[in-house]
Amino acid sequence: IMSSLNRHMKTHSDEKPHVCHLCLKAFRTVTLLRNHVNTHTGTRPYKCSDCEMAFVTSGELARHRRYKHTLEKPFKCSMCKYSSVEASKLKRHIRSHTGERPYNCYLCSYASKDTYKLKRHMVTHSVLFQAWLILHSMCLTVREGLKKKKRQCNIGM
DNA sequence: TGTCTCTAGCGCCCCCTGCTGGA
């Protein structure tokens, strides 16, 4: 019990002795640091047994498996038939029942139910909107090119 | 005591769909 308490107390301190040598970000535990470093190196030790996907953490793999393979959706809406793999998705869904819009645009009366919608909306205010569109279409072009290259590689193998 | 593992949570991006206003 005391060791659990001691460990919990550490979460209230800013002590993060484990530092990433690649980006200098600090972490509380070695495991967190290792996971973080894996995101730099692309190391994904948790491989899905049913497809080609691989992940940095076991949690990500478990979630992927629920989304793609087991189709298990433990979070159920009490007001309708909607169910979700993740609690946060259910939370977002419930806002469509309650009408809650916590994310306000500071330039107009628009308010959004989630952060990304607000971000997307903000683009319509921006003088850089056109630039964004150009960049976005360039990104899509590059992505399509990479996909094509990947497909060619797979055919080649 | 340190590490692994699970769960929770926030964030980002994307897709599909429906509505609306202008051509």
Place this chain on the structure above:
DNA sequence: TCCAGCAGGGGGCGCTAGAGACA
């Protein structure tokens, strides 16, 4: 009527943090 722009709803993954389990 068609089309572009925009917002709503939701799927899927990236990453971090806290806490239980275990060697």
